Structure formats: structure tokens, C-alpha cells
Amino acid sequence: MTRRSGSALLALPLLTAGCSYQHYQSTFGNAGDGTRHFNTLFTIFLIVCAVMYLAVIAFLLAGILRRRRAAANIVEESRHHESDPLMRSGLIGWGAVVSIGLVALAVASFFTDRSDASVAGKEKLSVTVTGNQWWWDITYTAGDVSKTLHTANELHLPVGVPVRVFLKSNDVIHSFWVPSLAGKQDLIPGRQNDMILVPRKIGIFRGQCAEFCGAQHAKMALVVDVDSYGDFVKWWEHQLQTAPQPSNPLTLAGYKYVMSGPCSSCHSIAGTPANGTIGPDLTHLASRRTLAAAMPMNEGNLYGWIEDPQSIKGGSHMPTIGLEPNQLHAVVAYLETLK
Amino acid sequence: MSSRSRASATTIVALALVLGACDREERHSRAKPIGETVPAGQSPDTIWPGGKQPPPLDPRAKLYDNNANAIAQGQQLYMQMNCVGCHFHGGGGMGPPLMDDQWRYGGRIDQIAASIAEGRPNGMPSWRGKLTDDQIWDLAAYVRTLSGQPSKDAVSARSEEMSTTTPATLTPREPAHTSDAAQP
Numbered sequence: 001m002t003r004r005s006g007s008a009l010l011a012l013p014l015l016t017a018g019c020s021y022q023h024y025q026s027t028f029g030n031a032g033d034g035t036r037h038f039n040t041l042f043t044i045f046l047i048v049c050a051v052m053y054l055a056v057i058a059f060l061l062a063g064i065l066r067r068r069r070a071a072a073n074i075v076e077e078s079r080h081h082e083s084d085p086l087m088r089s090g091l092i093g094w095g096a097v098v099s100i101g102l103v104a105l106a107v108a109s110f111f112t113d114r115s116d117a118s119v120a121g122k123e124k125l126s127v128t129v130t131g132n133q134w135w136w137d138i139t140y141t142a143g144d145v146s147k148t149l150h151t152a153n154e155l156h157l158p159v160g161v162p163v164r165v166f167l168k169s170n171d172v173i174h175s176f177w178v179p180s181l182a183g184k185q186d187l188i189p190g191r192q193n194d195m196i197l198v199p200r201k202i203g204i205f206r207g208q209c210a211e212f213c214g215a216q217h218a219k220m221a222l223v224v225d226v227d228s229y230g231d232f233v234k235w236w237e238h239q240l241q242t243a244p245q246p247s248n249p250l251t252l253a254g255y256k257y258v259m260s261g262p263c264s265s266c267h268s269i270a271g272t273p274a275n276g277t278i279g280p281d282l283t284h285l286a287s288r289r290t291l292a293a294a295m296p297m298n299e300g301n302l303y304g305w306i307e308d309p310q311s312i313k314g315g316s317h318m319p320t321i322g323l324e325p326n327q328l329h330a331v332v333a334y335l336e337t338l339k
Numbered sequence: 340m341s342s343r344s345r346a347s348a349t350t351i352v353a354l355a356l357v358l359g360a361c362d363r364e365e366r367h368s369r370a371k372p373i374g375e376t377v378p379a380g381q382s383p384d385t386i387w388p389g390g391k392q393p394p395p396l397d398p399r400a401k402l403y404d405n406n407a408n409a410i411a412q413g414q415q416l417y418m419q420m421n422c423v424g425c426h427f428h429g430g431g432g433m434g435p436p437l438m439d440d441q442w443r444y445g446g447r448i449d450q451i452a453a454s455i456a457e458g459r460p461n462g463m464p465s466w467r468g469k470l471t472d473d474q475i476w477d478l479a480a481y482v483r484t485l486s487g488q489p490s491k492d493a494v495s496a497r498s499e500e501m502s503t504t505t506p507a508t509l510t511p512r513e514p515a516h517t518s519d520a521a522q523p
Contacts, residue, residue: 260468261468261469262469262470262471264469265469265470266419278419315366317415319471319473319474320471321471322471
């Protein structure tokens with residue numbers, strides 16, 4: 001083996017380990033019931049398949065060596081295994097090992113499906129996630145209509161509570177994927193899919209659209225914030241509040257521009273005349289972790305995004321308006337009060 | 340050069356020319372550079388009653404007319420901004436129909452854009468400042484498909500959203516009014 005292929009072999013496990021070092025977005029993360037069950041199943045499959053693979057390789061090597069040693073003396077005999085008792089019992093044993101392995105895989109798969117399905121009907125909360133090019137609209141519904149909550153690009157979940165997520169799309173096929181919590185599920189226009197999430201770890205996880213949905217598919221991320229039940233209820237109560245009134249001349253100027261300008265044609269801010277339904281709800285924009293489903297929320301990104309969204313996320317429905325600097329300062333100052 | 344290689348060279352040149360003609364869907368998501376704003380009053384009314392000649396066609400028209408992307412974006416805006424609420428899908432209701440050959444304020448793309456931007460009496464609101472100029476022109480490009488004005492290769496046989504209406508490629512073209520004709 002050359003040195004290069006040796007170092008490549010060494011690098012491979014390091015690279016695969018790299019896939020899981022980040023707790024934030026990991027297919028091996030154990031943060032939800034979906035991934036926990038799947039990881040157990042994956043481990044069982046890996047062990048069974050590894051044992052079978054090694055056995056096959058061992059037999060292959062034995063066959064090659066045996067043939068080489070004895071080739072000179074043995075005359076080919078078509079049904080020689082029937083006459084060789086060792087070969088006979090060996091083949092029976094091999095058949096038994098294969099059957100046991102396959103049965104073990106089938107049983108493990110059955111119980112994983114069963115435990116995944118066992119939470120159905122026990123969900124305590126339902127959330128509708130609607131895919132748009134290129135952001136996520138999120139609606140929480142409770143029995144009480146006045147508690148219905150609209151937000152975008154940030155999903156809050158209480159830890160340990162089964163949540164039914166309804167998945168819809170307004171334009172093209174998207175796919176809802178939070179690898180740390182569960183597998184993928186598609187969002188299909190004209191249909192309603194659903195899945196159940198049971199988060200088991202408090203933390204922040206990243207989701208990503210997993211079905212190519214247009215030019216800015218890569219910039220369609222989702223933040224999932226798993227809280228304790230108390231914190232979740234507190235968050236919900238806070239999100240139900242309407243936007244604060246502008247308190248100084250600068251934010252007032254921004255408020256006036258947002259209400260009379262193009263912003264309110266598409267966006268809504270609760271407690272104000274802005275009631276567009278095309279773009280994300282901005283009522284608590286500044287309390288979110290990300291902006292435009294792609295960037296961290298901070299003042300610089302807010303300035304850049306509002307001034308020229310088309311150079312950041314070309315092709316999105318947010319138009320480049322060409323605000324004057326004084327309008328831009330005012331609009332950003334107002335949006336930053338939307339905590 | 341053999342006749343065969345000459346034939347293949349001709350084919351390649353012809354193909355390159357054909358590809359060069361693919362401007363059906365030219366996208367210009369940033370319609371104007373930052374800082375360059377349209378001075379107020381540059382988009383005057385284009386109502387020209389009687390026999391008076393209308394002004395020449397706005398040069399921006401060629402960016403949007405017969406542009407598949409502008410038409411598709413305009414179609415989305417037509418639903419999103421609730422044009423359907425009054426004009427329906429071109430058949431008209433509370434607002435006048437958009438699929439016939441009758442244009443009170445002109446049926447040219449710049450005249451339609453002016454009607455959207457400025458608003459018109461008896462109910463049509465002004466969208467200036469509520470939509471960007473780019474979006475208003477996209478809408479005007481789409482409105483012209485309702486009476487079959489754009490060329491058939493610019494409109495889509497399938498709309499952007501789920502729809503049961505007849506594809507735009509089958510919309511019959513209504514005749515243009517002579518009073519709308521642009522002066523050279």
C-alpha cells in the first residue's frame with residue numbers, strides 16, 4: 001500500500017466523523033425520537049451487515065487459498081459437497097446464519113416502525129409549516145383561535161412533547177428536513193403532508209430545505225429552538241403581543257414608511273395597518289435568530305437585506321426598492337424595535 | 340474541407356445563431372441600479388382623447404413586453420395583489436374586463452403600467468409606491484397576455500400556480516386600437 005492511499009484511508013473516518021461533530025445540524029444527532037429510533041436501527045444494520053461482510057470475505061479468502069494449495073491433486077467432481085460431511089454441515093450453518101441475520105433485521109425494522117407510529121394520536125400541539133420560495137411560513141394553532149400565532153423561519157418546540165407538523169407549499173415542492181430531530185418529509189403544492197416530531201434535547205438545531213426548489217434553494221434554512229415547556233409557553237405569550245408603538249422620531253419615520261410604502265403590500269405587523277400575506281410576518285422580526293432564512297439577524301445584515309435583497313438572494317420576491325439613505329436608517333431603526 | 344465537414348460546420352454555426360435568439364426569458368431582477376431613482380412626474384398620464392396622437396412608446400417596454408419571466412412574475416402579483424378581486428381572471432366584474440379589445444386608458448404596455456401606477460377614476464387604486472416600478476411593469480406585461488397580445492413563445496402553456504383556466508398560449512389575440520399606436 002502506498003503512503004498516499006494509506007493517508008487517504010486514514011482521512012476517510014476523520015471526514016465522516018466531521019459529519020457529526022456539529023450538534024447544530026447532524027444526521028447522527030440524538031435530539032429527537034425520530035433520529036434516536038433510526039440511529040438504533042442503523043447500528044443494528046451496521047453490525048449485522050459488517051459481520052456478514054467479514055464472513056463472506058473470510059470464506060472467499062479461504063476458498064482462494066484452498067484451491068491454490070490443492071489444485072494439483074483434486075479432480076473436479078460436480079457433487080463433491082454431498083460426499084463431504086464438513087462441507088455439508090458448513091453450508092447448513094451458513095444458511096442458518098443468513099436466515100437469523102435477515103430475521104433480526106426484519107424484526108428490528110418492524111419495532112422501529114412500531115415505536116415511530118406509537119406516538120400518533122398522542123400529539124399535544126400542531127404546527128403548520130408552509131414552504132415558499134424561499135422561506136418557511138409557520139403557523140401555530142391552538143383550540144383558542146385568539147392564540148393562533150404566525151411567525152417565519154423559526155420553529156419553537158417544547159421538549160418531550162409530540163408535535164404534529166402539517167406541511168404545505170405555496171409554489172413548488174420543498175422538503176422539510178431537520179436532521180437532528182427526524183427524517184425528511186416533502187411539502188407538495190395542493191397537498192397536506194404531516195409528520196410527528198418528538199424533540200428530546202433542549203437546544204438549537206438547523207433545518208434546511210432538502211428538495212431543489214429554485215435558484216435560492218441553498219438559502220432556505222430553518223432554525224428549530226427546543227425549549228423547556230415553561231420557556232415555550234413564555235415565548236408563545238410573547239409572540240402573541242402586538243408590535244410596540246414607535247417611540248422616537250427616527251422609528252416613527254420608519255413606521256410611516258413601512259405602512260405607506262411597498263413593505264406593507266406583502267408583510268404584516270400585528271397591531272399596525274400592515275397586513276400583507278405574501279411575505280413573512282414581521283411582528284417579532286428582531287427577536288428571531290435569522291434574517292431572510294439565510295443570514296444571522298444583526299444590524300448590518302438588516303441594512304444590506306433591505307437596501308438590496310436581489311444581490312443577496314437574487315430572484316426572491318423581495319424587490320430592490322432603492323431606498324434613500326435617510327429612509328433606510330429609519331426603516332432599520334423601526335424594524336429593530338420589533339423584538 | 341470536405342463537403343461533409345463543411346455541412347457540419349454550417350450546422351454548428353446555424354445552431355449558435357439559433358441559441359443566440361434565446362432571449363425569451365431574460366431576467367433582470369434588479370431593474371435599476373441603487374441610487375438611481377425615477378424623478379417624480381416622469382411617468383405622466385397617457386390619456387389621449389380624440390384624435391390626438393399618443394407619445395412614443397416608453398423605451399422600458401421592450402424589457403418587459405414578450406418577456407416570459409416578467410409575465411410569470413406579473414401573473415403571481417396579479418393573484419397576490421388581488422387584481423382578481425375586481426377584474427377577475429380578465430373577464431371583469433366590479434372592474435372592467437381585461438381580455439377584450441376595449442381600453443379606456445390605452446392598451447399599450449406603458450399605458451397599462453401608467454394606469455396601474457396612477458390609478459383611475461371609479462375604483463382603480465394607485466399602486467405607485469405600493470409596488471416597485473419593476474413590479475408594476477411585470478403586472479402590465481401579464482395584463483397584456485389576457486387579451487393575447489404577447490407572442491406565443493413568451494407566454495407559458497402552464498401557469499405558475501395550479502389552475503384550471505385555458506393556457507395563455509390559446510388566448511386569442513384581440514385587435515389593437517389604432518388610437519393606441521405609438522408614433523415612430
